[in-house]
Amino acid sequence: MRAAGKAYIAGIYEHPTRKADDKSLAQLHAEVAKGALEDAGLSKNDVDGYFCAGDVAGWERPGTGPLSIIDYLGLKLRHLDSTESWGSSYLVHVAHAAEAIAAGNCNVALITLAGRPRAEGMQTGTKAEAAKGLDAPEAQFELPYSPTVVGLYAMCAMRHMHEFGTTPEQLAWIKVAASHHAQHNPHALLRDVVTVEDVVNSPIIADPLHRLDCCVITDGGGALVVVKPEIAKSLNKPRVKLIGSGYAPKYQHGGRVDITSSGAIWSGPRAFTEAGVTPADIKYASIYDSFTITVLITLEDLGFCKKGEGGKFVADGNLIAGQGRLPFNTDGGGLCNNHPSNRGGMTKVIEAVRQLRGEAHPRVQVKNCDLALAHGTGGALPTRHGSATLILERE
Amino acid sequence: MTQARRMPAPQPSAETQAFWDAAKQGRLLLRRCNACGEVHFYPRTICPFCFSDDTAWLKSKGLGTVYAFSVMRRGPPFALAYVTLDEGPTMMTNIVDCDLDALRIGERVRVVFKEADRDYRIPVFTLA
Numbered sequence: 001m002r003a004a005g006k007a008y009i010a011g012i013y014e015h016p017t018r019k020a021d022d023k024s025l026a027q028l029h030a031e032v033a034k035g036a037l038e039d040a041g042l043s044k045n046d047v048d049g050y051f052c053a054g055d056v057a058g059w060e061r062p063g064t065g066p067l068s069i070i071d072y073l074g075l076k077l078r079h080l081d082s083t084e085s086w087g088s089s090y091l092v093h094v095a096h097a098a099e100a101i102a103a104g105n106c107n108v109a110l111i112t113l114a115g116r117p118r119a120e121g122m123q124t125g126t127k128a129e130a131a132k133g134l135d136a137p138e139a140q141f142e143l144p145y146s147p148t149v150v151g152l153y154a155m156c157a158m159r160h161m162h163e164f165g166t167t168p169e170q171l172a173w174i175k176v177a178a179s180h181h182a183q184h185n186p187h188a189l190l191r192d193v194v195t196v197e198d199v200v201n202s203p204i205i206a207d208p209l210h211r212l213d214c215c216v217i218t219d220g221g222g223a224l225v226v227v228k229p230e231i232a233k234s235l236n237k238p239r240v241k242l243i244g245s246g247y248a249p250k251y252q253h254g255g256r257v258d259i260t261s262s263g264a265i266w267s268g269p270r271a272f273t274e275a276g277v278t279p280a281d282i283k284y285a286s287i288y289d290s291f292t293i294t295v296l297i298t299l300e301d302l303g304f305c306k307k308g309e310g311g312k313f314v315a316d317g318n319l320i321a322g323q324g325r326l327p328f329n330t331d332g333g334g335l336c337n338n339h340p341s342n343r344g345g346m347t348k349v350i351e352a353v354r355q356l357r358g359e360a361h362p363r364v365q366v367k368n369c370d371l372a373l374a375h376g377t378g379g380a381l382p383t384r385h386g387s388a389t390l391i392l393e394r395e
Numbered sequence: 396m397t398q399a400r401r402m403p404a405p406q407p408s409a410e411t412q413a414f415w416d417a418a419k420q421g422r423l424l425l426r427r428c429n430a431c432g433e434v435h436f437y438p439r440t441i442c443p444f445c446f447s448d449d450t451a452w453l454k455s456k457g458l459g460t461v462y463a464f465s466v467m468r469r470g471p472p473f474a475l476a477y478v479t480l481d482e483g484p485t486m487m488t489n490i491v492d493c494d495l496d497a498l499r500i501g502e503r504v505r506v507v508f509k510e511a512d513r514d515y516r517i518p519v520f521t522l523a
Contacts, residue, residue, distance in 0.1 A: 135406075135408075137408075137439075138437060139406065140405035140406050140407060140411060140415075141405070141436075141437040141486070141487065142487050143403060143405070144404075144405055144517045145402075145475055145487055145488055145489045145517075145519075146400065146402075146467070146473065146475065146489075147475055147487060148467065148475075151465050151467050151475040154475075155463040155464060155475065155476070155477060156463070157465075158463050158464060158465055158500065159462070159463040159500065162463075162500045162501075203468070204468045205467075205469060206465045206466070206467050206468060206475070207464075207465050207468070208465075209465075252485075252487075253443070254433075254435035254436065254439075254442075254443040254444060254484065255434070255435050255436035255437075255483065255484025255485050255486060256484070256485070257462065257477055257479075257485035259463060259477070382463075382477070383487070
């Protein structure tokens with residue numbers, strides 16, 4: 001990105017629902033858009049750029065999804081971006097919005113995410129990774145083996161344990177930390193504080209991951225409003241500026257498979273270099289938490305600790321606000337709070353902005369939080385995923 | 396513990412029909428690039444490493460080691476795995492017809508073929 005410091009996140013909204021039997025998908029997009037614009041103090045008619053990904057209604061007919069939702073929302077646009085990178089899409093959208101604003105293509109960018117997998121009956125460990133067209137080139141070489149999402153991430157955990165001696169108890173600490181935060185979030189799906197023993201004694205879904213190593217399945221969504229500096233300065237909110245971003249896909253690379261690291265090994269350094277800061281400077285981190293192992297591998301890849309030492313880094317409450325070195329996912333994250341549409345990137349950005357504004361719950365608010373990181377891992381870590389890192393600063 | 400699960404049929408393309416025809420005859424095919432010499436998986440006509448279109452089928456010996464696996468415990472257990480073939484590439488597969496509770500990373504395995512829908516046969520692995 002060559003737009004560092006030229007755009008601000010001015011509006012955020014996380015839908016309070018976690019089960020949306022009584023709402024349509026398009027309606028959820030509209031509700032989160034309305035919420036984020038009201039939070040910013042802007043109106044629909046101010047929006048001239050719109051960003052969405054594969055969760056918009058009608059995406060199954062290629063080309064119609066983004067236009068359908070623009071029609072539904074009644075947006076008058078001069079910029080559209082429907083970059084799709086699964087759960088990391090919304091972090092990519094923030095970076096693209098900043099670039100579009102810096103280029104003069106739009107002034108007020110709206111980003112929405114919504115979904116209702118829970119209302120549709122989805123259960124953990126049952127869905128093949130490839131909820132995708134059978135004409136995806138890899139489908140014929142993978143679908144016969146029933147690669148559920150949890151099974152794919154479980155292989156990462158198994159290999160990480162094999163290479164580095166990581167333990168189930170160390171992974172469990174990630175869920176324990178998330179649960180400590182979720183107890184203060186009235187909207188969180190799971191608000192009970194859990195112990196390491198609770199996690200490792202919960203049923204195995206896919207060796208070595210237990211039920212409590214997995215994120216929740218929830219309905220709802222969220223939205224962001226990204227604006228140019230002149231508009232940010234006219235609004236009545238603490239200003240949160242994007243100062244660095246990085247993106248990188250990682251995949252099986254023709255059979256040269258390496259599943260103990262993610263694309264964060266590339267997206268992270270790009271974002272840190274652009275922002276001119278280091279992992280040691282970060283006061284709060286939103287880390288994509290589809291599973292506990294996702295967090296552990298990402299923390300290593302972003303440089304918060306050395307490769308292989310993630311287990312030691314996350315243990316003993318080091319991710320718990322008020323106790324540990326690196327408070328993470330203070331809304332309870334995808335592990336306890338919300339993972340709308342099976343895409344956790346939106347809520348990662350929202351909680352980072354809350355922290356920078358000083359609007360997190362007082363029990364988890366990081367003191368003097370002026371520098372935060374948000375990271376998304378969209379897709380499946382071992383097969384193919386897109387990693388996106390944002391570094392945000394309170395001005 | 397064995398694998399009782401019936402596998403869905405693959406959907407071959409013009410690019411991959413030879414792979415699935417060979418599998419029906421008990422042969423695992425890989426793709427090798429004549430320009431850079433690298434073997435890749437899954438097979439493509441254009442090499443994913445050097446982008447040469449001078450690629451050809453290579454019959455695998457069908458031997459490898461378990462790189463990673465996970466035994467899925469919802470419903471009848473089965474082992475999702477990555478196996479690193481002796482020819483180099485690592486491929487997604489299942490490990491079958493062995494004690495899944497005793498399975499370990501690094502074990503030697505050999506290819507076998509399991510019946511799938513529509514008379515297709517899918518390459519999977521069992522202990523060598």
